[in-house]
Amino acid sequence: MHRFANPAEFNRLADRILPWAIAVMAISLVAGLYLALIGSPPDYQQGESVRIMYIHVPAAWMAMFTYMVMAGASFVAIVWRHPLAELAGKAAAPIGATFTALALITGSLWGKPMWGTYWQWDGRMTSVLVLFFLYLGYMAIWHGFDDEEKAGRAAAILALVGVANIPIIKFSVDWWNTLHQPASVFRMGGPTIADSMLWPLFIMATAFQAYFVVVFLWRMKLEINQRKLSVMNRAEVYG
Amino acid sequence: MAAPKKSKGLKTRKRQRLVIVSAALIAIVGAIILITFALGGDSLNLYLQPSAVMEKQVPAGKRFRLGGLVATGSFHRDTDGLTYLFTVTDCAVDIPVKFKGLLPDLFREGQGVVTEGRLNKQGVFVAETVLAKHDENYTPPGTAPKNAEACSHPEALSALKKGGR
Known part of the structure; x- marks a missing residue:
């Protein structure tokens, strides 16, 4: 693992993964969107509105997955002081914030016709909103310090403390009475989604996952190059 | 090294x-x-279930949210044609609900609802808003959901009671 803490090694690895990730993303996005919007049946209760689920659910999964990537990177950064780990957290945060916003917006748009309201302060919705603010706070800390090292340390600590919110999001629908429905896929006793809807959902989730890999690697490369550039500039000034 | x-x-x-x-x-x-x-x-908790309302002895006139399933066979329209009457149940306790207004699309007997309002002196919950709650089942029309609610009212309730619960 230490080998990839070397930026040049990391860039080489990223360049090898990227074309494959882009291919997976393109294929699964086209197939997933076709199946989700055209190739899958309407729901027995929700009718055609169920199609929002194919965006909403993968976005919500990725919102939590990206947070775990960010928190994992922060943990490695604090314990082993890998410079790349810090950059990984910084690279992941805006992607996670976007997924979270997408989950909140699509959920809200689905909620109006189905529930009769855009928003209720129930356990699930509130904890996901907190997740969104954790991402924003993490990014704000990175921008708020002049000293990159201090910024990275402070942001990493926030990311780690915020991990508490992840089980709260997942189990909010079981621990408390919420308007949001309980889990349909990752639950005891197996999924409660018909197979003809479950497959399009998984394909869309694959597309979202591949999208994350692509944008994450691009942003990592960008961060590494920016670091290199600022080192070069300093070398010019002081050298 | x-x-x-x-x-x-x-x-x-x-x-x-x-x-x-x-x-x-x-x-x-x-x-x-x-x-x-x-x-x-x-x-x-966003809402109280009927059992919790009973347990806490929520006083008449206090505003709160009540949630549960709309009991099968309980839904009907009042004589004015605008007021709806139905029973919210959690399979143990029933609370009659009165609501004047628009019901959401997903409102159905046997499905969940979250309503906000107050109990009146007669023990009827006068709702100001009614939200439909969706369950965890997703399935094409005409097929049975995989995880159908165990309690459909009132036949299942009496069956449950007979079963020693």
Whole structure:
């Protein structure tokens, strides 16, 4: 693992993964969107509105997955002081914030016709909103310090403390009475989604996952190059 | 690797950091979740189920949210044609609900609802808003959901009671 803490090694690895990730993303996005919007049946209760689920659910999964990537990177950064780990957290945060916003917006748009309201302060919705603010706070800390090292340390600590919110999001629908429905896929006793809807959902989730890999690697490369550039500039000034 | 003495010291420090950060992380995450439960209490629940309303003896006139299933066969329209009457149940306790207004699309007997309003002196819950709750089932029309609600009312309720519950 230490080998990839070397930026040049990391860039080489990223360049090898990227074309494959882009291919997976393109294929699964086209197939997933076709199946989700055209190739899958309407729901027995929700009718055609169920199609929002194919965006909403993968976005919500990725919102939590990206947070775990960010928190994992922060943990490695604090314990082993890998410079790349810090950059990984910084690279992941805006992607996670976007997924979270997408989950909140699509959920809200689905909620109006189905529930009769855009928003209720129930356990699930509130904890996901907190997740969104954790991402924003993490990014704000990175921008708020002049000293990159201090910024990275402070942001990493926030990311780690915020991990508490992840089980709260997942189990909010079981621990408390919420308007949001309980889990349909990752639950005891197996999924409660018909197979003809479950497959399009998984394909869309694959597309979202591949999208994350692509944008994450691009942003990592960008961060590494920016670091290199600022080192070069300093070398010019002081050298 | 080049300086084995130095790297040994570094290794110990890293191991120490690993233990300290892991312990702190577990403690903080545990503390946050416990504090959420301890301070949040009932306010973390969006609504009360009929059993909880009964248990807490919620007084008439106090505003709260009531949630549960719309009992099968309980829904009907009042003589004015604008007021709806139905029973909200959690399979143990029933509360009659009166609502004047627009019902959401998903409102159905046997499905969940969250309503906000007050109990009147007669024990009828006068709702100001009614929200439909969707369950965890997704299935094409005409097929049976995989996880159909165990309680459909009132036949199933009496069957449950006979079954010794």
